[in-house]
Amino acid sequence: xIAVSQSGKYFQYLExxxxxxxxxxxxxxxxxxAEDFSFKNxxxxxxxxxxxxxxxxxxxxxxxxxxxxxxFISHTQYNSxxxxxxxxxxxxxxxxxxxYDTFSFPFFNSSSLLNIHLHKExxxxxxxxxxxxxxxxxxxxxxIFSAEIGAKQWFHAHQLxxxxxxxxxxxxxxxxxxxxxxxxxxxxxxxxxxxxxxxxNLVGSTTLLEKxxxxxxxxxxxxxxxxxxxxxxFVYSTELNAKDLKKLVESEIRNVTLLNPFEVLxxxxxxxxxxxxxxxxxxxxxxxxxxxx
Numbered sequence: 001x002i003a004v005s006q007s008g009k010y011f012q013y014l015e016x017x018x019x020x021x022x023x024x025x026x027x028x029x030x031x032x033x034a035e036d037f038s039f040k041n042x043x044x045x046x047x048x049x050x051x052x053x054x055x056x057x058x059x060x061x062x063x064x065x066x067x068x069x070x071x072f073i074s075h076t077q078y079n080s081x082x083x084x085x086x087x088x089x090x091x092x093x094x095x096x097x098x099x100y101d102t103f104s105f106p107f108f109n110s111s112s113l114l115n116i117h118l119h120k121e122x123x124x125x126x127x128x129x130x131x132x133x134x135x136x137x138x139x140x141x142x143x144i145f146s147a148e149i150g151a152k153q154w155f156h157a158h159q160l161x162x163x164x165x166x167x168x169x170x171x172x173x174x175x176x177x178x179x180x181x182x183x184x185x186x187x188x189x190x191x192x193x194x195x196x197x198x199x200x201n202l203v204g205s206t207t208l209l210e211k212x213x214x215x216x217x218x219x220x221x222x223x224x225x226x227x228x229x230x231x232x233x234f235v236y237s238t239e240l241n242a243k244d245l246k247k248l249v250e251s252e253i254r255n256v257t258l259l260n261p262f263e264v265l266x267x268x269x270x271x272x273x274x275x276x277x278x279x280x281x282x283x284x285x286x287x288x289x290x291x292x293x
Contacts, residue, residue: 001138002051003287005065005146007238007280008170009033013051014284016265023288025267027055028281039070040121044129052133060135063287065146068175070122073187074115075107075203107184107204114184114203116142141286143167144175144187147259150285151234154264155257158182160231164212165259167282168237168245173200178208178230192244195221219251226254234259236282246276261285 002015015027031050037043052060100117107114123140130137141149148165151157162180169175172193178186186204190197190213197213211229218224227233236259237245249258260278267273 001061001063001287002055002057003063003065003284004048004051005143005238005281005283006067006070007143007283008067008069009035009037010238011047011051012238012281012284014261014281014287015051015055015057016287019266021266023265025262025265030280039066039125039129040119042125042129042132044126045132048129048133048135052135060133062130062135062137063139063141063289064126064137065141065143065283065286066126068143070118071142072117073203074117076113076115105184107187112204114187139286139289143283144177146284146286147234147236147282148177148179148285149289150261150282151259153285153288154261155232155234155259157232157234162208162230163232163234164227164230166233166235168235168239168242168248170239172244176209176212178204178212180208192216192220219248219253223251224253227256231255232257236260236279237276238280238283240277240280242276242279245279249276261288 004013011031016023016025103116104113157163165177167175186209189201259282262273262278
């Protein structure tokens with residue numbers, strides 16, 4: 001199995017095989033795409049060809065996580081004016097349905113939906129590229145949601161009553177996914193300023209979010225011993241030079257865990273992986289869905 005994740009211009013990949021002790025990593029790395037990279041134009045084929053060079057799989061199977069920049073997200077309520085209006089818009093805009101595939105998931109509570117809209121040409125480009133290398137595409141997932149799968153598979157987050165995934169991004173623009181009682185509660189994009197947080201985009205509940213952002217601000221300004229309103233906070237960055245992530249990890253906050261798959265997965269070589277570098281592979285989680293680690 002080969003897990004691939006895209007973040008900006010970079011693709012991380014990780015190949016693993018089953019073993020008596022669980023998944024065994026046989027190959028991993030990072031590839032920088034061309035400046036004009038486009039899934040729609042078939043450029044993904046070149047990335048895949050480089051990944052499968054010397055691969056042990058004759059017919060490679062791929063699990064893919066793509067950057068959130070490739071999709072857009074909406075949030076609707078069942079039997080509400082928002083939901084009715086959203087339905088009307090779909091009916092009155094047939095071009096939207098022609099251009100996009102929409103995937104809807106329960107979010108926040110049983111009366112809410114998180115809608116992920118993926119351009120059909122982009123999806124077709126991905127499928128065609130996988131076929132170009134005689135491969136099989138098992139799943140397409142999205143950035144931080146794939147990392148959340150990793151938190152469950154690698155660190156058993158599903159056994160917790162509450163947890164959050166914090167992706168520390170470029171230019172201090174981050175994402176936070178809050179899970180409680182096994183349900184997604186909040187997805188937020190925010191920017192870290194000097195001593196405060198500015199919300200850029202929000203889907204879901206604000207109840208836990210306000211408490212979490214307040215504690216993030218406390219960490220930024222004066223330090224913190226523990227994030228009080230979550231059992232555990234899993235943190236990662238896909239940026240190689242993630243100074244703020246290093247600072248957070250070295251703060252030794254009691255319930256913060258670096259989302260580094262190499263901490264729990266076996267590797268077929270003796271290579272030592274720097275933990276912060278390992279965390280750039282956090283969005284490989286989709287490649288381990290349903291796998292005992």
